[in-house]
Amino acid sequence: MKTIRYTHPELGTPQLGLLDGDHVYSLTEQVPTWTCPIPMWRALQALEIRPAAVAERLRRGTPLSFTELASRRLLLPPVATPEVWASGVTYERSREARNAETQIKDSVYDRVYTAARPELFFKATYERLVAPGQPISLRSDSNWMVPEPELAIVVSANGELIGYTVGDDVSSRDIEGENPLYLPQAKVFSGSCSLGPAFLWSDGEEKPETWTIELTIYRDDASVFSGQVPFSQFRRSFSELTSYLLRDNVILDGTVLMTGTGIVPPDDFTLLAGDVVEISIDPIGVLQNAVISPVPAKALATK
The missing domain is CATH 3.10.330 (Vcp-like ATPase; Chain A, domain 2)
Incomplete structure (x- = not known):
């Protein structure tokens, strides 16, 4: 459903x-x-x-x-979620990209990829979300920005899986690469998170391991990047991520947890104003957002 x-x-x-x-x-x-x-x-x-x-x-x-x-x-947004959280370095491609940003051998990203404890971070509240079809935004002090297409899960206060949607964790690669401590600034800014278009209810019969996440970026009506990753390459599990999210942390029913990206454009690519980002997960739908220049926080898309 x-x-x-x-x-x-x-x-x-x-x-x-x-x-x-x-x-x-x-x-x-x-x-x-x-x-x-x-x-x-x-x-x-x-x-x-x-x-x-x-x-x-x-x-x-x-x-x-x-x-x-x-x-x-x-x-x-398909769920009036109180909070959106996100996961990092849950695919091999993500580890490679993070290492390319920092240019440090045996970086923190290598270690978190194989560690028992996953990387989790806060991403957005409902008021900060961008609706399907509304514009995501660049960050004014970044010169290297990408969308991060992800399968997002919606969970209850006790970590029960309620359903799924598509997420875009818009990120600044140069800010995070300069120093991992700048992660909140690389991730949390006006217009940096979109969810949709639909909410697929969990009924116990879904098989996410058979799904494929696809990303296409258009510029002047032409595709300038496309990629896909089978969700089977996801190296964690939903229960693993939610168990850490719930550790000493109270969440509410409807909390969204994005599960990380396995698609990263090449290092010479950055989003530009006017681009259109499409993220597709076949059982859920296609999330589409245009890209605009940085906007003040008060100018966030109408919810």
Whole structure:
């Protein structure tokens, strides 16, 4: 079962919709408190109902067009998450890229790649998220920036897997490469995190190890970089990452954890204003964002 969040084209209010092909059936019209997957998830948990068991019954009313909602930029982040966390160096390609940035043999990235404790860091709050179709931003004091396409998981307060979405952890490679202690500045800035377009509910039958993450970057309508990585190259596990996230740390239902990137453009590539970034994970969908020049924090995309 897949859901999206969007702004109602007439009412202007946040809606939760069941996504079936190009059809979007409003769930908020059926249950007004369902404007996000998390209240719906809590209700199904209380009733001990599997998401797949109710999907057919929720296809009610006249559907909207997902394509039209997307073209009108009415999509919202698929989960009204309280926090987004991220993981680093969970693929071999990521370790190679981090070492290239620092140009240090046996760097901290080599050691964390094989260490028991993973690299975890804070990325964003909901207010800082960029919605699908809205622009991600460059950082004003960076000359080397890339998107980081990732599978993002949504978890409960006790670490239970609720579902999946697509994430873009926009990053400054030169700032992080200058000094690993600059990681927060390389990762957390206006317009640096996007999620979407849809939320794929976990029903215990998904096989992420068979999925492929794909990245395409367009410039002047032409592809200037494309790459893909099978998720089977992910060297950690969801339970491993969430167990460390929960250590001495209270999180809320709906917290998002991005699981790291295995696709890194070549060292001579940097994002430019006007580029368009597309990240695809077939069972979930395509997350698309244009790139703009740095903007003040108050000018973040409307949620």
